[in-house]
Amino acid sequence: MAFISVKEYAQEHGLSERTVRNYCAQGKFPGAVLIGKTWSIPSDQPLPQRINAHNKISPLLKALRAQKESKMKGGIYHRTQIDLTYNSSHIEGSRLTKEQTKYIFETNTIGISEEAIRIDDIIEITNHFRCIDFIIEHSTEPLSESLIKQLHAILKTGTTDAQKDWFAVGEYKRFPNEVGGVETVQPQKVGSAMRMLLKEYKSKNNPSFNDMLDFHQQFESIHPFKDGNGHIGRLIMFKECLRFGIVPFIITEELKLFYCRGLHEWRHTPGYLTDTCLTAQDNYKAILDYFKIKY
Numbered sequence: 521m522a523f524i525s526v527k528e529y530a531q532e533h534g535l536s537e538r539t540v541r542n543y544c545a546q547g548k549f550p551g552a553v554l555i556g557k558t559w560s561i562p563s564d565q566p567l568p569q570r571i572n573a574h575n576k577i578s579p580l581l582k583a584l585r586a587q588k589e590s591k592m593k594g595g596i597y598h599r600t601q602i603d604l605t606y607n608s609s610h611i612e613g614s615r616l617t618k619e620q621t622k623y624i625f626e627t628n629t630i631g632i633s634e635e636a637i638r639i640d641d642i643i644e645i646t647n648h649f650r651c652i653d654f655i656i657e658h659s660t661e662p663l664s665e666s667l668i669k670q671l672h673a674i675l676k677t678g679t680t681d682a683q684k685d686w687f688a689v690g691e692y693k694r695f696p697n698e699v700g701g702v703e704t705v706q707p708q709k710v711g712s713a714m715r716m717l718l719k720e721y722k723s724k725n726n727p728s729f730n731d732m733l734d735f736h737q738q739f740e741s742i743h744p745f746k747d748g749n750g751h752i753g754r755l756i757m758f759k760e761c762l763r764f765g766i767v768p769f770i771i772t773e774e775l776k777l778f779y780c781r782g783l784h785e786w787r788h789t790p791g792y793l794t795d796t797c798l799t800a801q802d803n804y805k806a807i808l809d810y811f812k813i814k815y
Contacts, residue, residue, distance in 0.1 A: 521551070521562055521563075522562070522563040522564075523553070523560040523561060523562060523563060524560070524561055524562075524563045525558070525559075525560065525561070526540045526541055526544070526558075526559050526561065529561045529565070533567060533728075534728060534730050534731070535728060535729075535730055536729075536730065536791065536794040536795065536798060537791075538794075538795065538798055539729065539798070540559075540561070541559060543568060544559040544561065548568040549561055549562075549565050549568070551565055552565070567728075576765070577660070578762065578765045578815070579813050579814045579815070580596070580762065580767070580768075580808065580813050580815060581656070581659060581660075581762050583595070583596050583597070583811075583813055584596060584597050584600065584656050584762075585656055585657075588653060588656055593626070595811065596807070596808070596811045596813060597656075598625075599807060599811075600652065600770075601625055601649055601652055602618070602621055602622050602625055603770050603772075603807075604648075604652060604754075604758065604770050605621055605625070605645055605648045605649060605652065606618045606621040606622075607770050607771060607772050607773060608648065608750070608751055608754050608755075608770075608771070609621070609641070609644065609645060609648065609751075610773055610776075611750060611754075611771065611773075611776055611779075612750055612751060614638075614641045614644070614645070615635075615637070615638070615641060616637065616641050616642070616645060620637075621645055624642065624645055624646060625649055628646075630642055639680070640679050640680050640681075643678050643679050644675065644676075644679060644751075647674055647675050647676070647677060647678070647679075648675060648751065650674050651671055651674050651675055651751070651755055652755070652758075654670070654671060654674055655671070655755055655758060655759035655762070656762070658759070659759050659762040659763050660762075660763055661763075662722065663718060663721065663722070663756065663759070663760060664718065665711075665714055665715065665718065668714075668744075668752065668756065669690045669691060669692075670690065671752050671755055671756070672689070672690050672691075672745050672748055672752055673689055673690030675748050675751055675752065676689045676690070676747070676748055677689060681746070681747055686746075687746055687747070688745075688746065692707065692710040692711060692714070692744045692745065693707050693710065693743075693744065693745055693746040694707055694746070695707060695746065697743060697746060699740070699743055699749075704741065704742060704743035705741070705742045705743065705744070710742060710744045713742045713744075714742060714744055717735065717738050717739065717742065721735045726764060727760070727764060729766055729794075729797075729798075730790070730794060732757055732760050732761065732766075733757075733786075733790070733793055733794060733797060734786070734790075735756075735757075735760075736753050736754075736756070736757050736783075737783055737786040737787075737793065739752075739753050739756065740753050740783055754771065757769075758770075767801050767804060767805055767808065767815045768801070768804060769797055769798075769800035769801040769803070769804050770800055770803070770804060771796075771797075771800055772800065772803070775796055775799065775800055778792065778795075778796040779793070779796050779797075782794070782795075782796045782797075
């Protein structure tokens with residue numbers, strides 16, 4: 521029997537080396553052999569089969585749905601709403617603190633602040649809470665243009681942007697834009713680019729963690745909306761993780777620079793983004809462990 525290294529297996533199957541080592545340690549590769557501190561894997565070793573979310577809903581999704589319906593405080597739903605909304609908003613430049621975000625979620629009021637607060641920050645925070653509810657409700661549905669546009673409509677409704685004639689809420693951009701000085705797809709080509717991206721993604725019946733990251737990077741490169749692309753991209757990843765039984769993750773303030781670098785370097789060094797998101801996933805697993813939710 522021929523054996524290959526963790527690195528070779530990872531490259532062949534589009535996985536991170538960390539994921540492959542975890543598969544070995546968890547016994548998901550029965551033929552793998554540990555020699556010293558190095559794993560050797562049979563060259564014909566198939567990928568472990570994951571339970572598709574179409575057949576079984578994960579304990580996490582069950583908990584999120586139940587706690588959402590019961591309006592339960594202090595559980596995984598409450599924690600996810602605050603952590604995901606606060607961190608995603610801070611990546612986009614919101615100046616609301618985590619305490620203010622928590623207060624808005626719990627009381628639907630803004631409280632008192634010594635500093636001036638942008639109305640749009642408050643509106644987008646409350647809209648983001650609704651977006652999370654939306655992806656929890658629709659998590660098992662296939663990803664589509666319609667669903668992505670619905671998310672954008674929920675996020676941007678009521679904002680200053682929504683009042684501008686040229687800003688298309690829930691629709692693809694009408695004018696060209698750049699991201700950090702980098703050109704994105706021209707408006708007239710966005711529709712076809714998104715359909716091509718979704719077709720490619722859907723061809724993977726049970727996408728891997730790296731498949732989702734690849735979709736995310738391409739989505740951000742297309743930049744289909746005039747604003748809100750970062751929020752929408754991260755919400756899509758969270759939804760798809762729930763759909764396919766993968767532990768989701770939240771990019772925190774501490775991981776922001778590594779995350780941005782990972783997106784920029786994805787085509788040349790995919791490990792930057794993969795390792796960053798796996799670190800974020802480990803952080804979310806620790807939260808699941810605390811709430812005793814299996815994964």
